[in-house]
Amino acid sequence: MEDMLKCAKLFKEDLYKQLARIGKCLSSDKRLEILNVLSQSPRTVEKLAACTDMNIANVSRHLQVLLDAKLVKFTKKGTYAIYSLADPEIIDFLSSLWKISEKQIPDIGKMKDDFLNNLNDIHTLSMDEVKKKLDENSIILVDLRPKEEFETGHIQGAISMPMEDLDILMGELPEEAEVVAYCRGPFCVYSALATQKLQVEGFKAYRMEDGLNEWQEHFH
Structure with a gap:
């Protein structure tokens, strides 16, 4: 023994x-x-x-x-x-790490809130709200990630509009379009920056905090 x-x-x-x-x-x-x-x-x-x-x-x-x-x-x-x-x-492991870190380390949530508070009237839609609007064909979903990431995989129905090309490509959007922007996920701020830019240009725009990986997990 x-x-x-x-x-x-x-x-x-x-x-x-x-x-x-x-x-x-x-x-x-x-x-x-x-x-x-x-x-x-x-x-x-x-x-x-x-x-x-x-x-x-x-x-x-x-x-x-x-x-x-x-x-x-x-x-x-x-x-x-x-x-x-x-x-x-x-990917699942990383997602769990992000969630646990945000839950257990208050500074992370404060950093996100402070960043968003410096932007004017940025409205966030949940994945369920975005899915509903996509199904109703009432929004244009914009993927802000680099082209190669979009080509590897993206949310069905989204169009590629890399952040670095936003100023040029937003001119191709219908003026009356309702736009939702997403990027790499909860810790990517491009969706907020793009939403503010789109609003300044006269679009009714929202951000989706989550990205492709979160979307696939949520609607699995």
């Missing part, structure tokens, strides 16, 4: 050491940002660097840590390595 208890203790110690590999991997804000970007679509190192405002060397180092923890994988396309999440369940 003593030997069995000793084996069980060693097993437990080794198990928690392995689980801690994930925890240590997530201790970097930049690695969390990389995972969030990859939850939208696969990326090369160069494109990850552009998305996260890091240099290629730093991105490569963070990717190596994520690879060691089996959170990302890569495939070769010519001379390029294309990185993606190692498993779709990591």
Whole structure:
């Protein structure tokens, strides 16, 4: 019995050491940002660097840590390595992490509220409200993410209008259009900024706080 208890203790110690590999991997804000970007679509190192405002060397180092923890994988396309999440369940894990963090760390909610309070009359619609309006064909749903993310996957019925091209593309919208804007999810502020811009230009506009991943989870 003593030997069995000793084996069980060693097993437990080794198990928690392995689980801690994930925890240590997530201790970097930049690695969390990389995972969030990859939850939208696969990326090369160069494109990850552009998305996260890091240099290629730093991105490569963070990717190596994520690879060691089996959170990302890569495939070769010519001379390029294309990185993606190692498993779709990591999206669910990240979603749970965002929710727990916002619930348990009051500063996160305060930061979001302070940002939105600096914008004038920004109205937010829930996913259910947006779905209802889509079904009624009474809105234009605008996806503000980069084109490649939209092409990887988007909410059915949405049109691509990347944030960097908003000033040009909004001119193609019907003047009487009712517009709802969404981006990468709860921690992406582009939907609020785009909504304010659309309102200034005379559109009846709303933001949807959630993104594609939240939409797919909600309407699964």
